[in-house]
Amino acid sequence: MGSGKRSLTMAAMALTCVCFCAVLATSGPAYASPTPTPTPAPTGTPTATPGPVSNKDLEAVREKLEKLYHEAAVATDAYNAAEEKAAKQSAEIVDLAREIVRGQAKLDDLKDRAGAAARAQYRGGGLPPAARLWLSDDPQQFLDDAGSVRQGEHATKGLLGELARTQQDLEQYEKDASAQWRKLEANREDKAEAKKKIKKRISDAEKLESQLEKEERERLAKLEEEAAHQAQSVWLSSGVLADIKSEASEQGKQAVKYATDQIGKPYEWGAEGPKTFDCSGLTSQAWASAGRPIPRTSQEQWKQLGHVAVKDMRPGDLVIYFDDASHVGMYIGDGAVVHAPRPGRTVTIAGAGSMQILGVVRPDA
Structure with missing residues (x-):
């Protein structure tokens, strides 16, 4: 097993303890506690090696990454x-x-x-x-x-x-x-x-991500997908999609077209295009392209734009996420949003309910 494998294994073990932050502060392999130099094992006795990282440990890594981002x-x-x-x-x-x-x-x-x-x-x-x-x-x-x-x-x-x-x-x-x-x-x-x-x-x-082996990064990505899918399933099971029937306004259609045309472009914090975007950079530029300037940040979009009920939202409306209004996506219909997720990701389509919804605002109310 490579040094990256050992590093992740011990980092994952540390994640289950209060001392996880120490993992981030060290550049070499991290251990839960100092260990003495092992004595040579008798001939014929197998040497113990760390086992594969469990899904539980990877889930702890996913939660930590989610918190950091x-x-x-x-x-x-x-x-x-x-x-x-x-x-x-x-x-x-x-x-x-x-x-x-x-x-x-x-x-x-x-x-x-x-x-x-x-x-x-x-x-x-x-x-x-x-x-x-x-x-x-x-x-x-x-x-x-x-x-x-x-x-x-x-x-x-x-x-x-x-x-x-x-x-x-x-x-x-x-x-x-x-x-x-x-x-x-x-x-x-x-x-x-x-x-x-x-x-x-x-x-x-x-x-933290660099400590993962390729196979572990793939498993981590699947865990992220599963978490998003589960949240979306819970949201859809409420029957909310059956109530969403409104059609986009003309400006809303233009904003949706602009946002979806950016799919595949990288996330970059502070960016408003044309090559890279952060979440509110994407939504503000999309509505600017439709002739409706809106606040630059997701928090100000939540504060200043007209609020509408989730059941009344239509394509072009902005879905604001988390209690602190720190993320935003644009509703495009069929229970989906287009958004710029986070560093290391690209503009993409996701389930509107795959994250914690704070509320919905309408730029052209």
Whole structure:
């Protein structure tokens, strides 16, 4: 038996104990406890060798892999959410920067006009109005001029008021821009932390899978298929499929076509196509292609899109999975969804009930 076989055998034994995490932390073969160097067996006595990995042990491996990939999916949603927020905040900062430039130009213009008005008033000073009226050759002209002066004074006051308001707007724009920068930096940190967690979980899962022999990987794949089939059978036995009769909308048909056209393309966390996808990258791009932009992440799709009962779902609707809304697939009819499952897998068709359903949302409700 090869070293990979021994490593998996001992890892599977460790899985049944609390110390499973130690298996992931070691690079060489893992043992449940230190063992002394064996003494040579008497001539003719067969040497004991580890037996094949049992289905029970492989089931423990499957559950651990499922947990690791689920945690990676949750972190992927957090990464995608942070990336989406960062894009919005960057756009808002650009808009604020434009407002600051426009506000500064307006402020400079108002200052020039206010200065000109002040200089004009200064040149028009001198004798009091009563004295100028008594000395005027044309009292009516003086009164007309005095009215113009008052209008000019009112205009100047309005100009100064606008100047003050523009200054306040400019200061607010600068404060808003600073606040957005702080949020952007916080989101960058969130995104970096999520990225680190994703890579760690996927690395742990790949390391665990790499300890399997080819025959064991095949048995593990069958266990995964059996678990999915059993969940789908339970879902179908409820009679839910008999109640699902709704037809897709025109936009729903376009979204389904886009999603099914991607079958066979690899899963990649954070990807939105065209060559690779994660679960919500596939569904969001499918609906974008149908002319209906929707939130980027499965959690936001669950929060923001209209909810419908499972019995009322139609092709194009999104089936949200797990209590934390960390996975999503698109219903395509006949009790099936198209989805991007996890790292190491490709976009594929699966039973809609093969995973724990949280609920159904309709992008074009």
